[in-house]
Amino acid sequence: MTTQTPLAFRAPDPAIHIRPVQLTDAASLHHNCWADRPQAVIYHLVSRAQHYAQQGRGLGAVVVIEGQPAGYGQVLLWPRFAEISDLIVAEGHRGCGLGTALIQYLVRAAREMQASAVEIGVAIHNPKALALYRRLGFIDHHQMSLNLGEGQEPVLFLRLEFE
Numbered sequence: 001m002t003t004q005t006p007l008a009f010r011a012p013d014p015a016i017h018i019r020p021v022q023l024t025d026a027a028s029l030h031h032n033c034w035a036d037r038p039q040a041v042i043y044h045l046v047s048r049a050q051h052y053a054q055q056g057r058g059l060g061a062v063v064v065i066e067g068q069p070a071g072y073g074q075v076l077l078w079p080r081f082a083e084i085s086d087l088i089v090a091e092g093h094r095g096c097g098l099g100t101a102l103i104q105y106l107v108r109a110a111r112e113m114q115a116s117a118v119e120i121g122v123a124i125h126n127p128k129a130l131a132l133y134r135r136l137g138f139i140d141h142h143q144m145s146l147n148l149g150e151g152q153e154p155v156l157f158l159r160l161e162f163e
Helices: 023-032 039-054 098-112 127-135
Strands: 017-020 058-065 068-077 082-089 117-123 139-147 152-161
Touching: 017 098, 023 039, 023 068, 039 058, 039 068, 058 098, 068 098, 082 098, 098 117, 098 127, 117 127, 127 152
Parallel strands: 082 117
Antiparallel strands: 017 058, 058 068, 068 082, 117 152, 139 152
């Protein structure tokens, strides 16, 4: 019996430009992806991602379309696994493969950081993201209740083990 390599382990589409986040991206990320959050919050998120990258414990990345960040995600290395979080693609660019490419980029970074597995969480009320993560090869792992900004809600964590 042969097992198929999870889509998350494949290289991202080379036509999609992904690079490490820069502090100067915070304003564009605020405008393009998180207009509902204060810009200072986005700046802090990017600053923290860069801090972890300097320590070799994480990476923030942006998808760039026409010179502007149109998506963001980060991976952070914990003692027993890596976690992908704060994943977003600007509304007008969803459904074009940017999220897939960004996850593939972050999974590759987690592997390079010597993680044994990578997890990603999704609010249960976000069926499109949940379907994407499962299509990429993530397997349901555990569920917990978290406050994602609008009170407690169920969040499912999916996991992908490295060989």
